[in-house]
Amino acid sequence: MRSYENLNLISENREPQRSYYIPYDTLEKAIEGNKYDSKYYKLLNGQWDFAYFERDIDVPDIITKWDKIPVPSNWQMHGYDKPYYTNVNYPYPVDPPYVPDDNPCGVYAVDFNLDTQWINRDTYIVFEGVNSCFYLYVNDKYVGHSQGSHLQSEFNISQFVNEGNNKLTVKVLKWCAGSYLEDQDFFRLSGIFRDVYLLSRDKESARDIEITVTNKNIFVSEKDFVIYDGKNKITSLDNPILWNAEKPHLYTVIVKSCSEYIPFKVGMREIGVSGKGELLINGISVKLKGINRHDTHPNLGHYTPYEHMRAELLKMKELNINCIRTSHYPPTPEFFNLCDELGFYVVDETDIEIHGFTSRNTGYEYDIDNEDWICGQKQWKNAFLERVQRMVERDKNHPCIIMWSMGNESGYGSNHDEMIAWTKNRDKSRLAHYEGSGLINDKCGVDVVSRMYTGIEDMEKFAKNNDMRPFFLCEYSHSMGNGPGDVWDYWQKIYQYPKLIGGCVWEWADHTVEVDGVYKYGGDFGEATHDHNFCCDGLVFADRSFKAGSLEVKAAYQYIKTCIEGNKLTVKNLYDFTNLKEYTLLWKIVCDGDVIKSGNLVCDIEPHETKVYELDFILPESCKLGCYLDISLLGKYEVAMEQHALDVNIQSQENYSAGELQFIDEKESIKIIGTNFLYTFNKHYGNFESIVIDGEEKLAAITKLTVWRAPTDNDRNVKHQWCGQNFNKMFSKVYDCRLEGNRIIVEGSLAGISRSPFLRFNNIFTILSNGEIQVEFEGKVKEDCVYLPRLGFEFQIPKKNKRFKYFGMGPSENYIDMCHHSKIGMYESSAKEEYVPYIVPQEHGNHIKTKIIEIVGLKFSTNKEFEFNVSNYASEMLTKAMHTNELKENENTILRIDYKNSGIGSNSCGPELLEQYRLKEKYISFKFSISKL
Template sequence: MKVLPLTLLTALTLPAFSQNKADEKKSPDWENEKVFRINKEAPSATRMPFPSAADAVAKKRLESPYCQLLNGTWKFHHVGHPDQRPKDFFKPDFDVSSWDDITVPSNWQIEGYGTLNYSNATYPFEKNPPYVMGTPPGNFLTYPEENRNQVGSYRRSFTVPAEWADRETFISFEGVDSAFYLWVNGEKVGYSQDSRTTAKFHITEFLVEGDNTLAVEVYQHCDGSYLEDQDMWRLSGIFRDVFIHSTAPTDLADLEVNATVADDYETGQLSPKLTFRNFSDEATTASYTIWLNQQKRVESKVRVPAKDTVTVGGDKVISLPKVSLWTAETPNLHQLTIRVQAEGQEPTFYNHQIGFKRQEIKNGQFLVNGQPVLFKGVNRHDHHPETGHYVTEENMRADILAMKRLNMNSVRCSHYPNDPRFLELCDELGLYVIDEANLEAHGTGWGHWAKDSLAKVPSWKEAHLDRMKNMLERDKNHASIVMWSIGNESGDGVNTKACSAYFRERDPSRPVHYEQAADFPHVDLITPMYKPLPSLNEWCRKEEKKPLDKQRPMIQCEYSHAMGNSSGNLADYWDMWRKERLLQGGFIWDWIDQGLSAKKHAIDVCGPDTRLMGVLTKPQGLPVGGVIIDSKPGHTPKKSLKITAKVRGNKAPQVGTENNNRNESDGYPIVTKGDTAYSLKIDASNKNLEFFVFINGWQSISSPLPKNWQSEFHEVTGTYDGEKLVLIVDGQEVASKPVTGEIQDNGFDVAVGLNTEKPSRRFDGSIKSASLVIDEKPVFDFDFSKLAEQPKTREFFAYGGDFGDQPNDRSFCLNGIVRPDLSWSPQAYEVHKVHEPVHVFHDGKVGDYGQLNLKLKNEYDFIDLSHLQAELEIRIDGELKSTAPVEIPACAPGKMVDWTVTALPLSGIDAQSDCHVRVVFKLKEDTVWAKAGYMIANKEFQLQAPKASPAPAAVPVEWSESDGMITATAGKVKATFQKQNGSLLSYQIDGKEQFAGPLNLNFWRPPVNNDEGAKLPFNLAPWYDVSSTSKPKKVEFQDNHLHFDLSLGVGNSDATIDYLFQENGQLEVTVKLWPREAPMMPRFGMQVQLAASNWEWFGQGPQENYQDRRRSAWTGIHSGSIAELFDYYLDPQESSNRTEVRWSRFGDLTFEATGDRLLEVSAYPHSPLDVELARHPIDLKTKEESGSTTFVNIDYGQMGVGGTNSWGQLPLEKYRLPAKGQYQYSFRISPKIAK
């Protein structure tokens, strides 16, 4: 028996108070970094007593008769400022009958109180630690003083079961954001910060018979909010379970399991440590018995002094030879049952499911039970689209099962401890867990060098340490936890070093991770974020020079930022990691798109000829996005023009002479007609209002932005009367200039908040109203704030800014490999593929008698392949010809064996055949996470590439020219070309038009989020509309051949297009390109509009794929509707691409690769411009609504989507299209001609 020293006894048994009374007088508890717990119980392991061993084993923790859930309906009062709160609401006689009802658990913003707000790292209050009540920037939600720091007051009553009369009663809050006070029956019990770990209070002395009044006062922001700056929705309230529970007067106060594995990695070692607490006034003797799997292992007694605590055990090891060990592949759990009975008490029983596991770092590798493990992991936030941060056990289980189906073996709790039930499920189902403390102070400084980081401020040390202790003590017994994490992006300094020291002393069995500590000695492994691939080889070579026992492994705690259409080069990472001993995987950012279910207005809420490409809110009006007014004659003035808008900016006016925003935008449009007609906007410097008209060039006037530009709406007017430009702000003329002439009609749509000619330009602020008068006739007069009162009818997933929230980081919360509803994104298929635990290698040859000689690699760490079955598929020219089961040879974990597959049915293959073999591995039997037949892995080989077929015969052509056009007639075919840019304007068969729009050169794609993060819409803008900038250098036609030699107007770039007319109405197109003195290209190809609704292709599929994200695709004939094959990312962007396409069929037209290069093909059911401008998928009209055509891209290729990060990194160099050298590809258009 060990008796703890008095100082430790006090920490375990007595309430913890702040010792700094002077600070308390100066500031409230919630603005004092030294006050974070008052009267809270010391943290301890998750557990629950039961009256019998059978119940303890069979029932869930919260099903104990000694536990009473307080979830359900509470009374609720909400205010925007602490001074407005009902200060006496905690008194039992305070009448709350008129208060609203609210469901607990929940976030009050989800329930309709306050405004939903997403922010990555910007604090939603003035940054001035530890204070949260200062005046923030004028556009912040917290700028109005009456909304500076919301307070939610919760009330309910409860009755303590009579059976608990002689027991000690506690109340536990599993999650409250951000800080709260607690009263029971009008008595103040305590105070708590740390929103993600259990806040437990001893309340026996406050209870009465019958109804007890429970009051909780929750603050939206507190000094602890500086340590909770996670990239997520900023949501408040009681969002996890609340329950009361009771123990015997002398009972178990804590339990430390200490289940590990001996050096032989076969023998389990158990050394449980029990802490007893005696609440009575007399010393007592407690007997205790410990069973493992119903076999008695320990039986003893302990003397517990009055009002004291005693810890026993931990010094003796129980050895268990050949015990079944816990791993993510084999989550073997054992029942540890404890009986406790003090003198004169009924016995109490506890049960824990424990796993025997050992994690360690040895010789530069992270080992689990002696084996190096590749972490196939993901970062997970608590998130549900309907309930925000309240996630049910059912939701947690669904997340974990979905992870298992994606061949994942690990999860990082980013960036806070999850609900204890999540860890219990990881124990049960098998996932390695990085348990991360609720610590992120990103907004005070990122990186170990950040001088303002709170990690460097000594007065915040105890607040840091408290969060470590809360996590470790609560979670220490979970088998799934393999690492402790100090937190995330909080800088590094004396405080985080103290946290590391605490972990190492308190639990040396688990390594310590903290990315911000880089390679400093207070972390046990190197865990960078988004480390680019090219640097990994250099790091490995450097680390290998150290002595073996000094080497540390690298596991990327975040990589492959999956924002939007992303996860490019994921396979490249895994190719590297599988080669290098010191690289052991990583954790994808992140699990789920953090979209919230919401409704918005009809797309034509502003009028029948308008399209809302954003959201309307009251009172901001149009806080994000914009409105497009469909182009009509009369939108270009003949005589006069007047634009008026009430606007407020999100960015403070730029000061100084340097134009810091030039790489972000080229101006912020308020009302525009493209960039070459007229515009009222903020200039690119974000310093001035600007009004221009395009008359023989840009004629503009400007004036500095008002000083209170962020906090107040201003009425801005630009007028042109045929003689003068005038700019008016808040009724005062601020600029004018004589101008005469007629404004150019550029053909682009008028827009509010957007620019339809330069779609990368968006207004950054709120537009409350906007009007346009042309030639003294009103075109529109939008009161967006009033329109916001219209019913919202369309459901969508919202992201930052969609609720008028500021600050926000827009769609930066949409980084999931699964959607908010857990459906797979296209990236998920790639994740499943690169994580697969079975690999097949082939030399590309077929042996005698159809024999296939393979090598089989088992990448499981602890199990063989006996749970799998395999099938062999053979496809000839894309069509499935045979499927047959094949026997999998025995293959031990981590080993590779030869595998010979005999008697392949290869009949029907000739020299022209394109033959592929695919091996598919599936589950033999149902598992808890997938049904029998679920595909675990697959591998495709091309056994034979087809020989080129002879080109169709040439046909005679009649040529004619007129009005800049060239017309060719060849039998049933009539084609019309535009001289200026080589476009094929019309393609008729028997007088029937095959196109709905021209076939022309195209170098642009609707930018993916990674493009935007790297500022490519700005940097690559010269390639945006090459068809309008191209000029012919030479045009020739002869026989069946038409040749265009073009100057593209992009640097010194040239291109040629050759059209060859062939028999049966076929047209072969060859494009050559010489890009010079130009930026790299987003894509290179041709685009055509077709009336087709369906698409069939022979190439990579079935899901969309790109040159840097196609490992999961396989070669075959795939088909589907164009609308279904276009992936609607929650922030619309480039989508639907397919690579290595032999041919693609749209209706009666087939596009076939004819050169040395296979095609990339994509099809948009909307115009590329609409895809680029839309903020949400429902901003895009359906084909039925718009009557739009399909935009088909027949490409040489496009650059990869990237994914190293989403804020500057480009796709890997090999996946780019640099502006150098020569590019060439060709394809044949084949119509269906009636015979």
């Protein structure tokens, strides 16, 4: 057994974990809080010497050849070893505590200087994150070692340093016994990936400082301290300003210890649970509108600079997110400083996941009664327990943290009981969380009932049972690729029941590694076991830009609810601590795409309250397309929006008689000749192959009736049924095609290769004297057919036509279940603008509730509604390509006019698509018309 496999040698000479803080040399600097100004802080980040060895046993006593590597970073991101993505499976045999004999090692070295002032004090070195374990040397003398990749490691190196130049050497191992506790769903990356710094301390200075609060008092473990509100020193907290995620007011506590001034940002708040199972913050019922967040970046790996963290937290605010679960390890402590400042409720999760034990015997099973599970083995007790202890002791002073989580997907055993018991005894001010308790029917000390990907019906069952603990979805609404499409439905139920306290969407950002401008994922680096693109499951793209799913979550999480009756607008404030008067409510009456009346309101509405406002508008007697009330709540940006259809009579479209038309019925085609137009209908294939108007061809290929869409990531399960029906290898059969007056009647069917027809249909094409083509579709789907991906007509049009105009739901893509972020209106776009660069190419760019689309001089319209899609890529190409650089544009632009497109859902990991969003109708009737603009 090697030392790093010995469970009795998890660490050596590492300091006991303390609360996170930085000491300052003056009061003024401590109040300002810029740690880089402190004379007692020395950041060692930068270019370090680096030597990589594929086997740790190959590391020589003296290294003569050094490369350079930035610290912090992961060595796989700089050409050493390779990124390795796996979700469940361990990337080595499951033989704890043993790891592969060939264990890569990275050796780091850097020089630093200490002056007389530092030498006369104690010097500590702090590593905020090193994967997976490391051995520390100063001036070639062994100091100590540590495991726990995402936990803080601090060493007193006073006896090893000299005045002037000093040499620091760190040997980092890729694997160790602790790696069995770090089987998280992410790229497996190694190295020193968080800050490394020195602290100069008075020899008698305070070590661990604990601050506890109620909503009326601040208690500090040290006696010598002062409290500031901003830069104003205060002596009384009789009327304190309480902290919450909407109003994150912070006091500054400065502890004086010897020559050091140690600042803490303190939020006064209390956490509780009501008798109805509500989560209470300062006595107010709060819903957690959450996200799961990993440390991930396509170029930086697991290193997350401060400015990146701040930028992404501000993006979360923009999406109305108020809660973060730190999946599945504690982030750098500066992250919590930002959450304290900006205002987020945080579920702090310890660095434990042993998911790979479920697949150790080839299947997938939580057979936790089996003694193989290390969560129940006594020899692993300390390894489990010390991880939650180190997390709690480091992060205990942060007001943003409302729950301690025991880890993720690690079965359940006696070691979890020990962790929960220790945590609850250590900190009674917060809730204890562990989703894995569901494996024993929550019969343990957890304070919340937590689940992953529970369907909406089952969630409602929990809401109605007699367990009065809060119910929390620690993961739900899987955001992989195009999606999620079910978050809105979840939140209708969450608001309905008090003890449904919310949940965290999985997850924040796509995990990728960028190579030559292309985002890569599992399997792209030759991994022996991998989970393909299952790491591309972010609510935002890898560059943190938004997609339609991001905006859908924003809409579901938004803090107002409105309805309109006549001229009376009812506004409900869903904020917990914010009066709506801080925002401006803008309303518009939009008729046929034009604003005919608008106004502003300042809504003085207290949290959770409702008011009614009378709006000053008169509706028109009729309209052509539709009349709507658009609501927008504005602050620095639009924080909420809603749209309400208004009861205005919609004029019916004019009908034209057959008039003077010439029909030439030939062997394979029917030619329709009228004033300034010539149409050619192909009788063999049962559709139009040419539409010439004013001498210009509007079609580039024959029109087709199709059902296939390039499967989304959330179609990953149902696509096997679709492919089983061979929807992607389809034949169209025309049984009969005949001309009757000015109507062409087609009887036909669609069938996958080797399969019986799944759809039998009649298409009636009526051609009017002005050239308008009225399309009537009637179809019957066979009873045992799986629900269809979509159903509609595909038109290929010349690519030279760039822009189009439509009246429908937009401007971003939307689907029947993912549409609450969009509004019906008049929009302009192009095929290029409609493209969405999902990591794996897939279905995108749909628009529902459309009445008109104008493109290539043609108008497609309906008295009801249809869905449409305009793309430069054929569904076959989107299906085939596995990366964006593999896409090749179609020579023509493809327009789909669809009866319906099935919803998106989140079944890549979440529950099946809800029944109401499936194209499962057995009898289908669909009408639209094509006319000249």
